[in-house]
Amino acid sequence: MRLRIPVLLAAAAVVAAATVAAGCGGGGEKEKAGSGGQKAASQVLKMAWGAEPPSLDPGLATDTTSSNVLLNMMDPLVRLGPDLQPVPALAESWDVDGKVVTFHLRDDGRWTNGDPVTAHDFEYSWKRTLDPKLAADYAYQLYGIVGAEAYNNAKPAHAAALRDKVGVKALDDRTLQVTLTSAQPWFVQQAAHHSFLAVHEPTVERYGAKWTEPQNIVTNGPFKLAGWKHDASITLVKNADWRSADKVALDRVEGRIIVDGTTRVQAFEAGEVDALDGGGLPPADMPRLKELPEYEKYPALGTYYYGFNLKNIPDVDQRRAMAFAIDRQSIIDNVAQADQIPASGMVPKGMPGFETIEQHFLPPRADLDRAKEFMAKADDPKQKITLFYNDAPGHKEIAVAVQAMWKELGIDTTIKAQEFAQYLEFLGPPPNDAVYVYRLGWIADYGDPMNFLELWTSKSGNNNSRFADPAYDRLIEQARNTPNDEQRYEIYRQAEAMLTGPRGQLPIAPIYWYTYTNLERESVQDTFQINPLDQFDLSKVVIEEA
């Protein structure tokens, strides 16, 4: 999650874009610096972070910025490879035996105070995150572990007993055994999430909530936290004692916290920073920025969608008509402008198994003829509807475009904005009866389609559509217990078909799949990479001679 910028600032961005666009001529051809450039003498990366990390405690962090700072300061059990498959990090190997996953840790993991990193650290940390007294927002990331939810849900009196029943156990210093509630073949991948990082027990116990301050913190990753001026700067320095420090090129990462998107771009253009943290570029600046040689885009695992309240638009043919009338490509080209991909389903492109799961039903361009055919078939179609969105930059413009597209079907759409926190309450589930259509998005926590498809089960707290189908719930449950990838993807295909296939119920009309856009100086462009989960690994960045 990122902090939202008020409308006023969006207006500022528009003004800025106009002035800046007027000031500069068109950018040149995009030329990438040839790979294999000379390593520069100074390995100091200056970058801009898009937010103050609300917490650098792996148990408490929930947002992208905190997550990225943490993943560069800490040593996860696994990291994600280019295809999102887990690759060894602190765990040199792992065995999966049904519901039991055993991680084998390297023997050279070290905390910055010299203590060895052991499996006990992980057992302590995961149980700490689940401790009801810590009250971690993301405790549920660990709910796949046996006994985790029960412990997290415990009344204070029963907590101690339930703590011992959580299925995570250090068999010895280097062996961590995890027992899951079901097979969950994505669990090893999920361990790359920052919620699964270890914390240093003596430090946490000694300093309490203040253990993350630079003078107290003890970490175990490629970089150390040398300074953290709240809301101003984060300085990371290379951890020379890290197990693979010889492979880390950067000596220092001087990070400035710049929340305003336009200012971040201006700081980059003034040469004050060499890379942004991938938090996205201001939409109004996109046409100009896209032409810069420093512009980079990366595929993301995320889906921007319009959900239908099935109570108010009960006829599936009307929902089909509305989904077909949306010109996704036009919205991307003219409104969103960040080279997103027109979405045909809930599961985004790039997700493992996507080729199997993909439904070829919803078109990238509006198909008005078919839309009208569907509309004609609809029983008592609703002609006056209300579309809700949260009041953040970009959503209104898309809503206005869709409003015009639905006008072609004779649908009179009123669009209404709400402030984000209020909006989320308003959507339920169940959604307020005033809602006909609502906007939301979903960004992946881990690289398995489960993360997107389980949203639409009848008990899901993220299903605001009133779509409820026991057959769908059964499919999702079945997938949880299907370790074989191909078989599981086939189950996902059936589930996706029930949502967005030709006979699907269309509780949602997906609009686009997200991309991450960024500005990176050409000297770091080869090695600064953002993965589809919005993570970047600074230990791989090398500054080349300009």
Place this chain on the structure above:
Amino acid sequence: MAAYIIRRLIWTVPVVLLVIFMTFMLMKQIEGNPFRKSERAVPAAVQMNLERKFSLDRPWYVQYGNYVKGVGTGDLGPSLVLRDRTVNDVVAEQFPRSIELGLLAFGWAVLLGVPAGVLAALKPNSRVDYGAMFFSNVGFALPNFLVATLLIYFVSVKWGLLPTSGWTTWQHKILPSFTLGLVPMAYFARLVRGTMLETLQQDYVRTAKAKGLRWRRIVTVHVLRNSLIPVVTAAAPLLGYIITGSFIVENIFAVPGIGRYYVTAVSARDYSVVMGLTVLLSIIVIVANLVVDILYTVLDPRTREART
């Protein structure tokens, strides 16, 4: 005088209590869950743990009582969103920067706004007057975010004279404080012009002129001093405004101050931060008003008698 100040200080207690009560009630009225930070639903167990941790599961009067007790002992409580920090931490680290920004902005306003007003009033309807009033109108009319963006674009990106953003060296502080100072500057210029023109018509100015005092002395001793009273009156609430209302300027120039928290904390439903900052703001405004009232007695002897 001392009795007067003490009386005023005692009065701040019920005022602050009322502010806490009203803010508290308003916060309770807004919908929205402080623990739902994104579209991700919060599982019931997690919600319960968080409410228990922050005592939101207790009846409202208990929460209110605990909060008031906390404020009494100088403890503004933990932030619900910034989990590693308390409201006291936020105030201690961020607030001095906002004060600095506010004072610098105020400095610009006094330094440029007051002389502009004086010059305009001494030569009414002259070119100087029109020029000063033109800039005053423009300064008043242009929104902060536009000025900020233009200044960054030209001064920093295009000409490379000053850094775009941040708050480390003195160079970083010029653009944000100037931007924030623009509105009070324009306001002061108009205010000083108006009151000066009025004072210049007063009998005692004519008397002073008649008895042969030098014009410069009349202006500095008689006119300016009396013209500054409304400026001082306006200054106190204005000072409160620029210290706390600097959200846009702080955000655009990435100044790590407290202004942005006034807005982001409300959006995030970070109850304790909203409450803490509101209490702080009200105390500032109360103190600023008190200082102004004391300054009155220095500037205008007539008000002294009524109070003692």
